[in-house]
Amino acid sequence: MTTDSRDDLLAEAVDLRTRGQAEQARERLVALAARHPDDAEVAYQTAWTHDALGLEAEAVAYYERALAGTDLSDEDRLGALVGLGSTFRILGRYEEAVGTLRGGLAEFPGDGALRTFLAMALFNTGEHDEAMRILLELLSTTSEDSRVRTYRRAISHYAKDLREIVGQGS
Incomplete structure (x- = not known):
């Protein structure tokens, strides 16, 4: 051939x-x-x-x-990393999904799809705080919704620690 x-x-x-x-x-x-x-x-x-x-x-x-x-190509490599990570997650192979998607982010740190699928896999492994942080950071940096943009700084701040409570005395 x-x-x-x-x-x-x-x-x-x-x-x-x-x-x-x-x-x-x-x-x-x-x-x-x-x-x-x-x-x-x-x-x-x-x-x-x-x-x-x-x-x-x-x-x-x-x-x-x-x-x-x-x-x-870089585009196809990125697609394969997202695809494999997502596929591992849908098959219930959550740790492998997290590992694949984290590895993908090491190569393509700004990719929103990798971050989104990583957040889903982290949710499945019980790492809810990190999953929520990733999604809130992604939302605050990529949303075109005017109301989200209005609160972008606050969303970014609280993404770091959703459990923060201000003004509580000791």
Whole structure:
């Protein structure tokens, strides 16, 4: 199989998924991934398609294969980290989700999707304070809601410690 045919087959499968024909895309991507086991881009698109079909357990190995490779674009690497972290969370593998998403934030510290999914995974592990802090910080820095923007400083302040009580005597 030539590189061109690999590229054509990959583009065709992605197009099928985009047009709502995810099962047909999955079949083609699984076959392509079998022919190109070290191709991170093929693995990522295969994982994504499994996720789109609700086949999260099957997506994990493809996400891991994609992230082990070195030929993903930054955008696709970010997508694979979000996808794997989210997939671990939906499968109840919360600690793995937290680890994956924290690792993703080490690479992409400003990404709101990584922070959001990390907050959800932290909630699942019982780390409610950190989850709430992350979401409040994200809200205060990214919201375009005029009322939220009005209170941005207060939200940012309280994100650090929601248990703070001012004015209590000893």
